[in-house]
Amino acid sequence: xxxxxxxxxxxxxxxxxxxxxxxxxxxxxxxxxxxxxxxxxxxxxxxxxxxxxxxxxxxxxxxxxxxxxxxxxxxxxxxxxxxxxxxxxxxxxxxxxxxxxxxxxxxxxxxxxxxxxxxxxxxxxxxxxxxxxxxxxxxxxxxxxxxxxxxxxxxxxxxxxxxxxxxxxxxxxxxxxxxxxxxxxxxxxxxxxxxxxxxxxxxxxxxxxxxxxxxxxxxxxxxxxxxxxxxxxxxxxxxxxxxxxxxxxxxxxxxxxxxxxxxxxxxxxxxxxxxxxxxxxxxxxxxxxxxxxxxxxxxxxxxxxxxxxxxxxxxxxxxxxxxxxxxxxxxxxxxxxxxxxxxxxxxxxxxxxxxxxxxxxxxxxxxxxxxxxxxxxxxxxxxxxxxxxxxxxxxxxxxxxxxxxxxxx
Amino acid sequence: xxxxxxxxxxxxxxxxxxxxxxxxxxxxxxxxxxxxxxxxxxxxxxxxxxxxxxxxxxxxxxxxxxxxxxxxxxxxxxxxxxxxxxxxxxxxxxxxxxxxxxxxxxxxxxxxxxxxxxxxxxxxxxxxxxxxxxxxxxxxxxxxxxxxxxxxxxxxxxxxxxxxxxxxxxxxxxxxxxxxxxxxxxxxxxxxxxxxxxxxxxxxxxxxxxxxxxxxxxxxxxxxxxxxxxxxxxxxxxxxxxxxxxxxxxxxxxxxxxxxxxxxxxxxxxxxxxxxxxxxxxxxxxxxxxxxxxxxxxxxxxxxxxxxxxxxxxxxxxxxxxxxxxxxxx
Numbered sequence: 042x043x044x045x046x047x048x049x050x051x052x053x054x055x056x057x058x059x060x061x062x063x064x065x066x067x068x069x070x071x072x073x074x075x076x077x078x079x080x081x082x083x084x085x086x087x088x089x090x091x092x093x094x095x096x097x098x099x100x101x102x103x104x105x106x107x108x109x110x111x112x113x114x115x116x117x118x119x120x121x122x123x124x125x126x127x128x129x130x131x132x133x134x135x136x137x138x139x140x141x142x143x144x145x146x147x148x149x150x151x152x153x154x155x156x157x158x159x160x161x162x163x164x165x166x167x168x169x170x171x172x173x174x175x176x177x178x179x180x181x182x183x184x185x186x187x188x189x190x191x192x193x194x195x196x197x198x199x200x201x202x203x204x205x206x207x208x209x210x211x212x213x214x215x216x217x218x219x220x221x222x223x224x225x226x227x228x229x230x231x232x233x234x235x236x237x238x239x240x241x242x243x244x245x246x247x248x249x250x251x252x253x254x255x256x257x258x259x260x261x262x263x264x265x266x267x268x269x270x271x272x273x274x275x276x277x278x279x280x281x282x283x284x285x286x287x288x289x290x291x292x293x294x295x296x297x298x299x300x301x302x303x304x305x306x307x308x309x310x311x312x313x314x315x316x317x318x319x320x321x322x323x324x325x326x327x328x329x330x331x332x333x334x335x336x337x338x339x340x341x342x343x344x345x346x347x348x349x350x351x352x353x354x355x356x357x358x359x360x361x362x363x364x365x366x367x368x369x370x371x372x373x374x375x376x377x378x379x380x381x382x383x384x385x386x387x388x389x390x391x392x393x394x395x396x397x398x399x400x401x402x403x404x405x406x407x408x409x410x411x412x413x414x415x416x417x418x419x420x421x422x423x424x425x426x427x428x429x430x431x432x433x434x435x436x437x438x439x440x441x442x443x444x445x446x447x448x449x450x
Numbered sequence: 451x452x453x454x455x456x457x458x459x460x461x462x463x464x465x466x467x468x469x470x471x472x473x474x475x476x477x478x479x480x481x482x483x484x485x486x487x488x489x490x491x492x493x494x495x496x497x498x499x500x501x502x503x504x505x506x507x508x509x510x511x512x513x514x515x516x517x518x519x520x521x522x523x524x525x526x527x528x529x530x531x532x533x534x535x536x537x538x539x540x541x542x543x544x545x546x547x548x549x550x551x552x553x554x555x556x557x558x559x560x561x562x563x564x565x566x567x568x569x570x571x572x573x574x575x576x577x578x579x580x581x582x583x584x585x586x587x588x589x590x591x592x593x594x595x596x597x598x599x600x601x602x603x604x605x606x607x608x609x610x611x612x613x614x615x616x617x618x619x620x621x622x623x624x625x626x627x628x629x630x631x632x633x634x635x636x637x638x639x640x641x642x643x644x645x646x647x648x649x650x651x652x653x654x655x656x657x658x659x660x661x662x663x664x665x666x667x668x669x670x671x672x673x674x675x676x677x678x679x680x681x682x683x684x685x686x687x688x689x690x691x692x693x694x695x696x697x698x699x700x701x702x703x704x705x706x707x708x709x710x711x712x713x714x715x716x717x718x719x720x721x722x723x724x725x726x727x728x729x730x731x732x733x734x735x736x737x738x739x740x741x742x743x744x745x746x747x748x749x750x751x752x753x754x755x756x757x758x759x760x761x762x763x764x765x766x767x768x769x770x771x772x773x774x775x776x777x778x779x780x
Contacts, residue, residue, distance in 0.1 A: 062664070319626065322650050322684055330673075330682040333704055333750050334649045338626055339600070340586050341686070341749045342502060343561065345474070346518050346541055354476075355499045355519055355541075 050135060055118075055126045056109035058134075068122045074108045087125075088116040459483075459735035459742065464510040467735050468492065468527075469742060471764065472501030478515050478525065483740065483766065495525050495532045502542060505556075508549040514556050516542035522558050524570060536568045536575070544597075546590035548609055557613070559585030559597055567613055577613055581605065587646075591632040594641040594658070598627035604646065606658055617658065622668055625650035631690040633713070636697060645699060645713070647687030653701055655713050667716070672703030686750055689731045693773045695738040700773070702729035702743055704750040710769075715776035727760050734769070741769035 052064040056075045061067040072084040076091045080099045085091040088106050095103040105114035119125050319338045322330055335344055345351065460468040467483040478501050480492040499519030506513055513525040514535070522536035522545050536542065540562035548555050548567070555567045555576060561584040566575040583599035590596075594616075595607040602621040607613055621627070625648040635642035643657035654668040676682035685704035692699045698719060702708045706725035711718055725745045732743040746762030747755065 319649070322625070328676045328682050329680060330676075330684055332625075332650060333683050333685045334626075335750070335752050340543075340584075340626065340628070342541075342543065343584075344752075345749045346500065351474075351500060351518060 050138060052123050053134060055120050055130060056106050056113050058110060058113075064122045071120075071122065075106045077107070079103075079107065087119045087121050089119050092116045459733055459740070461506050461508060461510045461736055467737075467740070468510075469764075470504045470506070470513050471744065472504045472515055472517075473762075474500040476500060476517070476519075478504060478513070480513070480527070483735070487766065487768075489766070493527070493530060495523070497521070497523065499541065503544045505545050505547050507547050508554075514545045514547060516545035516558055518542075520560075522556065522568075524556075535570050536566060537573070538562045538564065538566065540584075543585050544588040546588060546595070548590055548592060548595070548613070550592055550609055550611075552611060555613075557588070557590060557595065559588045561585065563599075565597060565607075565613075579607070579613065579615065586627050587630045589630050589632045589644065591634065591641040594632055596630050596632055596644045596646075598630045598646055600626070602627060604630075604656075619656070622646065622654035622656055622666060623648040623650070623652055625652070628686055629689050631692055631699070633692045633697065633699070636714075645690045645692070647690050647701060649686035651684040651687060651703065651705075653687055653690060653711075669711070669716070671701050671709055671711075671718075672705045672707065674705065685728070686748070688729060688748060689733075689743075691733045691741075693734055693738050693769075694736060695770075696773050696775055698773045698775055700732055700734070700741060700743075700769075702732040704728040704748055706745065708732060708741075708743055710773050712776040717776045719774075719776060720772055727762070738773070739768060739770040741767045741773075743767070 051060045051062060052067040053060045054067055054071055054075070056071065059070065061070060072086065076085040076087060077083070078085065078091060078094055078099070080095065080101065083094065085094050091106070092103050095101045104116060106116050118127070317338045318336050319332065319334060322332050334341070337344065346355075460470075466485075468480055469483060469489075470478060470480045472478050476497045476499060477494050478497070479494040481489045482492050483489050495515070497515060497517035497519050498521075499517045501515050501517050503516040504513055505516075511526065511528055513527060514522060515525060516522045516536075518541035520538050520541055521534045522538075522542050523532055524535045525532045535556060536545070536558045538558065538560035540560050542558050542560045544557075544559040546557045548557050553569070555569050557565065557567050559565050559581070563581045563584055565579040565581055565585065565588075567577040567579075569576045581597060581599050582603050582605075583601040585597055585599055587598040588596060590609070593608055593610040595609055595613065597605050597607070599605070602623065602625070604619050604621055604627070605615060606617045606619065608616040623646060627646060628649050629647040630644050632641045632644045634640060642659075643655065646654045646656060648654075651672040652668050652670050655666060657665050660666050672685040672687055674683040674685075683705070687701050687703050689702045690699060697714070698710060698712045700708055700710050706728050708722045708729055709718060710720045727745045728748040728750060729743050730746050730748045732741065734741055742764065744762060744764050747757070747760065749755070
């Protein structure tokens with residue numbers, strides 16, 4: 042993620058340590074993420090506001106700010122944007138920012154299994170903490186590791202970093218110890234390094250670091266016409282570099298000859314066997330997450346095509362080597378796209394898909410718009426195809442358009 | 451049988467709208483969508499392997515199909531002839547018609563790690579470009595082509611005068627690329643960037659020459675909200691399509707939902723209810739009033755997730771209003 046390095050302090054969210062470019066966005070974020078009522082989704086303005094709302098409207102007690110980092114759950118602190126952040130935390134954050142500027146990648150979540158994920162509910166909430174008081178040292182989360190922003194997060198008492206590897210007897214660290222990059226805290230680098238380092242490779246397991254190394258060039262390298270996709274932009278360096286064979290990477294231009302015939306050894310099959318595993322995604326909310334995808338890092342299509350069923354099919358009829366065959370591939374040469382009778386009408390045959398063409402199924406607040414030329418009355422038109430009309434959901438059951446409001450990209 | 455990742459509508463030049471769908475049962479089917487929303491099956495053709503991609507020629511007279519049988523074929527809808535026009539050493543994942551002022555060709559991307567360009571008259575490609583990895587997804591809007599490959603690589607090509615590499619970018623995503631779609635500049639309507647979807651429920655909006663580095667961003671999508679069991683499921687983004695009029699976009703995912711987004715306002719316009727099967731592909735017609743999507747199993751849950759009882763479905767949805775850009779000014 043191209044993290045911007047800016048000297049100036051950016052607005053950040055006390056609850057989750059996320060940074061924003063604009064305080065307005067921060068406030069939006071807080072309303073959507075931290076001050077939203079889980080029952081009616083009303084967005085409140087502050088933690089206490091949320092608490093009172095839930096108490097009065099729903100008769101429910103909310104004692105933690107949702108989606109907050111451990112130790113930042115306190116619902117009694119009144120924070121709105123950057124206002125109300127405890128002084129200590131503010132300072133610690135600044136120091137942190139200044140200290141680590143560009144030193145380590147921001148994302149340093151662990152890949153450790155879900156066992157280490159923090160269950161926010163298990164965390165002791167610092168009882169009644171008046172603003173301006175450092176969080177209690179009780180915020181020891183056994184699984185702090187996966188919390189994304191913890192690196193620059195916790196101020197004051199540093200949690201004991203349970204499962205973080207080579208961490209010796211260091212129970213507590215002085216506040217902000219690790220924010221000094223090469224500070225006087227010898228155990229700190231030791232403790233941070235292994236975790237970040239060991240993760241680095243796993244973050245990019247698949248490929249050598251930069252594609253430029255795998256530079257392949259086309260035989261045709263013609264006049265360096267500036268192929269700007271964006272006429273409004275003028276990027277002289279760019280366009281000339283792309284016209285010729287990249288003067289910037291002379292070392293790599295050796296492979297500029299294009300090989301017309303690929304080595305046949307590269308078959309999809311061969312690559313599949315060597316498929317690496319997909320790394321586990323990182324949770325940014327502390328919630329356990331699961332990637333719904335097979336473990337191998339190959340595309341779903343490759344996986345499926347490697348099934349015996351399709352393999353046999355494709356082994357069985359190898360495509361001819363001559364490319365343009367003058368013969369029509371099928372004998373269906375009726376002109377003008379007329380369908381042979383029965384070809385696709387009637388009940389689906391065993392090998393053909395039943396295709397309920399469902400014209401504009403569940404139209405939601407969608408009156409056919411006058412003046413919209415084609416297909417004006419699309420709502421629930423009777424089918425022409427004698428196939429099953431499977432409406433997946435009854436009309437009117439659609440979620441409201443902004444079902445997850447405030448979703449920040 | 452499952453619908454493969456295919457959902458193209460015919461180009462706007464035709465008087466009526468056609469859709470062509472390729473499938474894992476090796477077939478390519480063509481329907482006509484009538485003014486009143488009725489669909490009429492028109493014709494079908496058969497490959498010797500699953501069909502991975504289909505594309506229309508610019509004049510709407512031909513359809514190109516890419517298949518796991520390592521060939522790509524041209525379907526002349528006028529004569530209903532179906533002839534092979536391209537050959538790779540591995541299954542062909544993508545095919546796109548390139549219409550340049552000085553040349554026309556078919557671009558095919560394959561798991562044999564090549565991108566080939568065919569002028570349809572010769573059995574030899576007019577150009578072969580080696581890819582760093584297997585081709586997973588591609589899109590073409592003249593004069594720009596984008597290819598996403600295994601190993602999270604993205605290569606941008608320019609097609610002006612002839613195809614050649616323009617730029618390689620570091621992937622904005624951390625997981626396997628799955629789909630890509632080029633979007634035009636609002637004012638000039640020249641292609642200016644692309645949306646890239648990954649298997650980790652995330653889409654990157656990427657400008658080729660961003661005026662400001664912050665113009666590029668990624669957003670999460672197609673994830674469960676985690677309220678059940680405390681585990682959030684993250685699904686693959688199977689398809690991205692830009693609305694031809696509004697410039698907003700639709701994404702479809704293995705979670706069985708489609709969502710509409712406004713990338714400029716960076717907001718979600720709508721999310722659908724969940725279907726009982728993943729949505730494998732989507733697209734808009736040329737006028738932008740029909741959103742089509744295909745619900746069929748995409749193998750994201752492996753063999754266990756396959757249920758032969760669940761049949762694939764195609765849906766058409768009137769969508770013109772829903773995809774209007776967000777009115778809110780942020």
